[in-house]
Every structure is written in C-alpha cells, then in structure tokens.
Amino acid sequence: MIKCNNVLEQARDLSEFIFERWRDILPAGDFVLGDDVSRFETWMSQRCMGAYAISMNSGTDALLLALRALGIGPGHEVITCSNTFVATVGAIVAVGARPILADVGDDELINVDTVAPLFTERTRAVIPVHLRGRPVDMDSMLTLCRAHGVAVVEDCAQAIGTTINGKQVGTSSDAAAFSLHPLKTFGGLGDGGILVTTNPEIAAYARRARNHGLQTRDESIVFGINSRLDSLQAAALNIKAPYLDRWLRRRREIAAFYDLALAETATGTDLGGGKPGSSYYHYVVKSAKRDGLQRHLAKYGIQAAVHYPVPIHRQQAWLRSQPPIALPTTERLSREILTIPCHHHLSDCDIEKIVVTIRSFNARYEFAPERRIPS
Known part of the structure; x- marks a missing residue:
C-alpha cells in the first residue's frame, strides 16, 4: 500500500x-x-x-x-x-x-x-x-x-x-x-x-x-x-x-509533478492553486465522484484520505452546544476533497503510479461518454 x-x-x-x-x-x-x-x-x-x-x-x-x-x-x-x-x-x-x-x-x-x-x-x-x-x-x-x-x-x-x-x-x-x-x-x-x-x-x-x-x-x-x-x-x-528542509523540498517536488500531470484531468491539481510558500502538508484534489475515486485508488494499493469529512459545525460537539449555521462552500468541499499521498518517502515510481491511477479513473468515469439508447 x-x-x-x-x-x-x-x-x-x-x-x-x-x-x-x-x-x-x-x-x-x-x-x-x-x-x-x-x-x-x-x-x-x-x-x-x-x-x-x-x-x-x-x-x-x-x-x-x-x-x-x-x-x-x-x-x-x-x-x-x-x-x-x-x-x-x-x-x-x-x-x-x-x-x-x-x-x-x-x-x-x-x-x-x-x-x-x-x-x-x-x-x-x-x-x-x-x-x-x-x-x-x-x-x-x-x-x-x-x-x-x-x-x-x-x-x-x-x-x-x-x-x-x-x-x-x-x-x-x-x-x-x-x-x-x-x-x-x-x-x-x-x-x-x-x-x-x-x-x-x-x-x-x-x-x-x-x-x-x-x-x-x-x-x-x-x-x-x-x-x-x-x-x-x-x-x-x-x-x-x-533534515526538515530536505523533506520539504521533496514534498514540493512531488506537488510540482502532480500539478503538471493532473492539470488536464477532471480531478485537477491541489486546491491551493500552487500558492507560493505552501509546504504541502496535504495535497488535496477534488472530485464530484470523490468516494469512487478513493475506492479506485485503494483497489490499486494507494491510500487516500479525507481531511476532514465532517466540518466542525456539523459535529455533535457543535450541535449540542452552539446554534446551527450554514457554510455552503465548506460543506460542498467536504463532499469533494481527497488527500492523495505527498511525503518524502514516496518514490518517483509511487507518484507516477498515483497519477496513472487517477487518470484511469477519470477516463473511465469522469469523462465517460453518455450511453445512448438503441433506436
């Protein structure tokens, strides 16, 4: 994995x-x-x-x-x-x-x-x-x-x-x-x-x-x-x-590779938009079919995670003590975000596999042509 x-x-x-x-x-x-x-x-x-x-x-x-x-x-x-x-x-x-x-x-x-x-x-x-x-x-x-x-x-x-x-x-x-x-x-x-x-x-x-x-x-x-x-x-x-700066450089190298390799996919690049100065603790993409993408990656031995699936204002701790509120962008993103591996122990082969696997999901599901009913 x-x-x-x-x-x-x-x-x-x-x-x-x-x-x-x-x-x-x-x-x-x-x-x-x-x-x-x-x-x-x-x-x-x-x-x-x-x-x-x-x-x-x-x-x-x-x-x-x-x-x-x-x-x-x-x-x-x-x-x-x-x-x-x-x-x-x-x-x-x-x-x-x-x-x-x-x-x-x-x-x-x-x-x-x-x-x-x-x-x-x-x-x-x-x-x-x-x-x-x-x-x-x-x-x-x-x-x-x-x-x-x-x-x-x-x-x-x-x-x-x-x-x-x-x-x-x-x-x-x-x-x-x-x-x-x-x-x-x-x-x-x-x-x-x-x-x-x-x-x-x-x-x-x-x-x-x-x-x-x-x-x-x-x-x-x-x-x-x-x-x-x-x-x-x-x-x-x-x-x-x-060793910290060396580890940070590797994270940025991986993020730069993802940025180029995923730019034309439906999944796209990190939601930070390549912000200057980012340390890439997480590299997070989004997908309308997030759960399917997560399962697809797991099928091929790639762990992906959701940080965080339930925003704080939807947690029981909040609902029991604070008035309910609506945060539309926060809620939408929580349904779409997915963290993919981005750390200094990843090899070049690892990150290439991650990109290929995401692309294969996009090709099969995100960009799949509509099925036509036979006339």
Missing part, C-alpha cells in the same frame, strides 16, 4: 541516532524542560526570525495559552473556520469564549471577505488556519484585524516550512501555534507543540503558565496548566531538525 502519510517511516529513519541520544539522557535524569528542550526552542526561534519559541505538550495547548495570554475568555468571540481539526475550536471553547465560524474560499482558507461580516463588538481574536500548509493571505487579514483592535493567533499546526515572502508563517501576528504530533511533516515520537510570538509579555506568560504558573519550585504566581515538552521528545526533534 502506498500510504497517505509516512509516520512509521519517519519514526524509523533516524531511530538509531534517537535511541543513542536517549541512552545519554536516561542516566542523567534530565527528563522535563531540560537542555534538549532549550536547544530545540533555540532552533525554532532561529527558524522563526528570532521570535520567542515556547515548547509545550501539544499545538492545542499552544492555542489555549495564546488565547489566555491575550485575556480572551467568557463574553468574547473568536473567529475561525470549520474545516479544520476540532482542536482549533476546542481551544476557543476551553477558554470560555464563543467560537464564530467563517466560510472559506475555494482554496479552503478563510479570507477577509468571509471574516469581516462576522465582526461584532465582542470579537477579540481571529484564528486563521494555514490548512494543509497553505498560507492564508496574512497581510490583508492583519490589516483588517488591526483596524478593529482584534488579535490574530495563527494556527500553524500543519504549516512548519510554510512561508510568505520567504518568512515562516506565524511570525507576523500576536502569536502562533505549531503541532509536533507524529503525523506532522516535522513530528516527534509522541505529542508536542510550540507557541511562537514576538510579544515578550505573551512569551513570559506562556513560559510560566505551561509549568503550573510556577515562578520557583514552590511559588505559583498564576494558575497555569501542565504542558511541558519532555526531553526525550525534544531530543528526537533535535535529531530530525537538520
């Missing part, structure tokens, strides 16, 4: 080096917020143009503490999208704020046209999601939000390596949250996340709040949470870090 993700392969590739480093850590007893964590945070800071980088237990916690640092809570509204992993909205609910969901464009991203009509006097933040590693138009989003005195927290869970004008996304807003989950392009061997900000006050709050609000071992000055990255995860990430 040609897999849609390479989580197992990525874990195995550098396992010898990772285990060797872990054997050094274990007798030292440096398990939480140790030297490896500091080294990882320094690397992330440098990648993010010198911004503060505070590691945590997950990208979800990074969103949560970013919102708390901005003073967002009950009585406030935060705007984001519905076609994202549930954690984006879950973090808003966790701080006691009300999530407001915007529709998206055909590129699956929110934009100022879908967000601006939702502003009210209670709006305190917007969370643009760089879905699939595609960059949201941050210049226009920041201009809109700054004009209204509204904070911006970027959801960069899928966007390590995503850039705007050569600059890592997550560095132009109030704060950003990155995920280090094993499924990500750059993931650990367990959960992890990192909050990035250029604001020293947000950084100071996040650094303290992730560790129970402790100022010293016995003094807590704010009520925080337990969200510390452990040294074993940080060590694994430090070993993977030098």
